[in-house]
Amino acid sequence: MNTQNLSIRSNDSQPNSLTRRTFIKGAVMSSTMAGVGFNPTQLLASTPGGIQNQSHVQNTKVLSGTEFHLDIGTSIVNFTGTPQLATTINNMLPSPTLIWREGDEVTLHVTNHLDEMTSIHWHGIILPFEMDGVPGLTFDGIKPGETFTYKFKVQQHGSYWYHSHSGFQEQNGMYGSIVILPKQKDPYHYQHDHVIQLSDWTDEDPHDVVKNLKRMPDYYNYQQRTLGDFFSEVQENGFMTAFNNRKMWNEMSMMDRDLSDVTGATYTYLMNGANPSTHWRGVFKPGEKVRLRFINSSAMTFFDIHIPGLKMTVIASDGNLVQPVEVDQLRIGVAETYDVLVEPQHEQAYAVFAQALDRSGYAIGSLTTDANLIADTPELDPLPILGHSDMAMDMSKMDHSMPGMHHDMHDMKVMPSMEHSQHQEMNHDTPDMSAMDHSQHQEMNHDTPDMSAMDHSQHQEMNQNTPDMSAMDHSQHQSMNHAMEHDTPALKQRLQPNANLEVADWPVEQAKIKWGPHTNMRAEDAQYRLSDPGVGLRNNGRKVLTYADLRNLYPTNLEPKPDREIVLNLTGNMERYMWSIDGVPYSKAEPMHFKFGERIRITFINNTMMNHPMHLHGMWSDLETGDLNYLPRKHTIVVQPGARISYRVTVDAKGVWAYHCHMLYHMAGMFRKVIVA
Numbered sequence: 001m002n003t004q005n006l007s008i009r010s011n012d013s014q015p016n017s018l019t020r021r022t023f024i025k026g027a028v029m030s031s032t033m034a035g036v037g038f039n040p041t042q043l044l045a046s047t048p049g050g051i052q053n054q055s056h057v058q059n060t061k062v063l064s065g066t067e068f069h070l071d072i073g074t075s076i077v078n079f080t081g082t083p084q085l086a087t088t089i090n091n092m093l094p095s096p097t098l099i100w101r102e103g104d105e106v107t108l109h110v111t112n113h114l115d116e117m118t119s120i121h122w123h124g125i126i127l128p129f130e131m132d133g134v135p136g137l138t139f140d141g142i143k144p145g146e147t148f149t150y151k152f153k154v155q156q157h158g159s160y161w162y163h164s165h166s167g168f169q170e171q172n173g174m175y176g177s178i179v180i181l182p183k184q185k186d187p188y189h190y191q192h193d194h195v196i197q198l199s200d201w202t203d204e205d206p207h208d209v210v211k212n213l214k215r216m217p218d219y220y221n222y223q224q225r226t227l228g229d230f231f232s233e234v235q236e237n238g239f240m241t242a243f244n245n246r247k248m249w250n251e252m253s254m255m256d257r258d259l260s261d262v263t264g265a266t267y268t269y270l271m272n273g274a275n276p277s278t279h280w281r282g283v284f285k286p287g288e289k290v291r292l293r294f295i296n297s298s299a300m301t302f303f304d305i306h307i308p309g310l311k312m313t314v315i316a317s318d319g320n321l322v323q324p325v326e327v328d329q330l331r332i333g334v335a336e337t338y339d340v341l342v343e344p345q346h347e348q349a350y351a352v353f354a355q356a357l358d359r360s361g362y363a364i365g366s367l368t369t370d371a372n373l374i375a376d377t378p379e380l381d382p383l384p385i386l387g388h389s390d391m392a393m394d395m396s397k398m399d400h401s402m403p404g405m406h407h408d409m410h411d412m413k414v415m416p417s418m419e420h421s422q423h424q425e426m427n428h429d430t431p432d433m434s435a436m437d438h439s440q441h442q443e444m445n446h447d448t449p450d451m452s453a454m455d456h457s458q459h460q461e462m463n464q465n466t467p468d469m470s471a472m473d474h475s476q477h478q479s480m481n482h483a484m485e486h487d488t489p490a491l492k493q494r495l496q497p498n499a500n501l502e503v504a505d506w507p508v509e510q511a512k513i514k515w516g517p518h519t520n521m522r523a524e525d526a527q528y529r530l531s532d533p534g535v536g537l538r539n540n541g542r543k544v545l546t547y548a549d550l551r552n553l554y555p556t557n558l559e560p561k562p563d564r565e566i567v568l569n570l571t572g573n574m575e576r577y578m579w580s581i582d583g584v585p586y587s588k589a590e591p592m593h594f595k596f597g598e599r600i601r602i603t604f605i606n607n608t609m610m611n612h613p614m615h616l617h618g619m620w621s622d623l624e625t626g627d628l629n630y631l632p633r634k635h636t637i638v639v640q641p642g643a644r645i646s647y648r649v650t651v652d653a654k655g656v657w658a659y660h661c662h663m664l665y666h667m668a669g670m671f672r673k674v675i676v677a
């Protein structure tokens with residue numbers, strides 16, 4: 001194996017799968033070697049120019065009060081064995097933790113010591129738009145040598161964060177956390193309170209990362225299937241299924257292991273700025289309560305967090321208190337925050353384990369009774385494989401939308417992997433569908449009253465209980481949903497995430513999607529999947545948090561009926577690594593206009609295979625999770641691959657706001673300017 005490939009992989013020829021396989025080993029090796037402070041890539045790396053004159057990064061400090069001085073510059077960091085320059089604030093990575101108090105007016109003097117423009121955006125903070133820190137939209141940005149003073153009243157409490165909104169400075173280390181203490185007494189008691197800020201670090205220049213993705217969208221995906229995988233799949237599922245699965249994904253130019261654009265192949269995952277070898281630790285005494293404020297400050301990484309041996313009680317989402325829900329694991333999207341309480345009982349070290357969604361690496365720290373004692377590293381969960389649900393593929397429509405798709409693809413006869421047990425559980429009244437062809441199937445749906453009355457939640461439930469989310473069980477189920485559209489009550493339910501919500505009778509605005517070079521994927525049958533924990537977390541034996549679990553702690557008392565609904569389609573062309581909304585990238589898009597005082601329902605439909613954490617600046621996104629009286633208020637809402645999701649926005653902040661996907665490398669296209677007047 002030649003580990004040199006790792007640092008010289010930017011050559012132009014596309015490596016064959018064998019070479020790719022070699023890369024995997026190299027990648028694994030470098031991340032494990034990082035644990036002992038040695039990285040094979042180091043042998044080839046040269047010291048970045050000018051690094052000698054830089055100071056080394058310091059430990060993150062906590063700053064509190066009402067007046068803050070933040071100095072943006074560069075510092076030397078070393079996460080992989082190779083010294084690199086990071087973009088830092090007050091010479092820290094993460095940037096200082098800011099403690100504010102609800103009701104205070106805070107003043108923040110931000111000085112730019114870089115030789116390029118910079119900015120700070122206060123993520124999730126409700127403030128006047130001029131203080132929001134988006135260059136070109138809400139202010140001019142902070143020029144080199146300049147100081148910009150932010151000043152605003154703090155109107156909320158909870159866990160938030162801040163980061164650069166300029167270029168790729170965020171990827172390069174410019175992010176910190178914000179803890180806002182409540183004016184009222186906190187309803188919870190705990191002895192320890194820790195921010196757990198997760199991030200992804202790369203030694204590469206982020207501009208090069210983007211170039212690599214543009215040239216080869218699967219550049220960092222070393223986990224694609226090999227011929228060996230194919231043969232084991234054949235053994236498991238039979239040749240036709242394996243073959244058709246493969247063929248279909250290939251034809252759609254997607255890969256069922258294409259889970260993340262940027263992976264552990266280049267990323268080192270950090271917890272509070274510590275890599276797995278430097279290992280963050282928080283000390284407790286048995287029986288004490290600990291509050292953990294998880295903040296995902298990654299550029300591109302979703303994390304699945306669990307603490308083996310401990311239950312986590314989720315008490316807040318995106319800063320706002322929710323009704324407590326006890327879970328074993330939670331997925332945190334880019335830019336989201338979750339607060340949990342844990343109560344470790346034993347004299348030991350517990351691993352706080354945050355696996356990257358694609359299992360290409362992890363961030364880890366320990367809750368420990370002894371600072372010298374760290375937990376063993378848990379095993380990574382199995383590599384998730386995307387199912388057809390993740391692309392909302394209605395296989396009955398496939399031959400129309402996907403040229404070259406073969407009819408036998410959706411012929412139910414060639415789906416031997418279909419799970420009979422669950423399938424029977426689902427259709428009590430239907431005969432065995434495994435032998436049924438598609439036409440019969442449609443017909444049956446029309447004629448079976450019980451099926452059309454089947455409620456959506458049941459479907460969701462079934463999703464959850466399905467031990468194998470393989471295409472086959474799902475296609476069935478998609479087709480059924482499709483058939484149910486003919487039925488009015490079922491259709492209404494399809495338009496609502498939950499049967500308890502009233503049926504839409506407000507104006508719905510939806511732009512015509514521009515299908516073209518900016519789009520090469522289309523979700524034919526996007527469903528609400530609030531109770532779906534997502535790919536890789538289904539049926540893993542743990543109670544995993546889903547959006548369906550989130551209910552605001554207090555009644556939200558918000559107008560139940562929106563004035564109008566806006567449907568937005570998230571679109572992309574994976575082949576060319578282009579992202580857009582309604583097929584239109586930001587550069588070609590008109591601003592969106594919201595009317596001050598109106599209440600909007602936003603519905604997103606994700607026509608891509610990636611999760612998109614959508615972030616509306618300046619106003620809350622009240623997520624529809626089932627009870628309109630207890631909508632959880634979020635600032636970032638993850639739209640799962642091939643899914644739809646809806647939320648309400650009270651338009652209560654005049655000005656110009658950014659509205660975008662928080663995946664740093666999706667943002668350029670998947671972005672809208674919102675004007676509130």
Ligand SMILES: [Cu+2]
Pocket residue numbers: 579610611612613661662663666667670
């Ligand atoms: Cu995105």
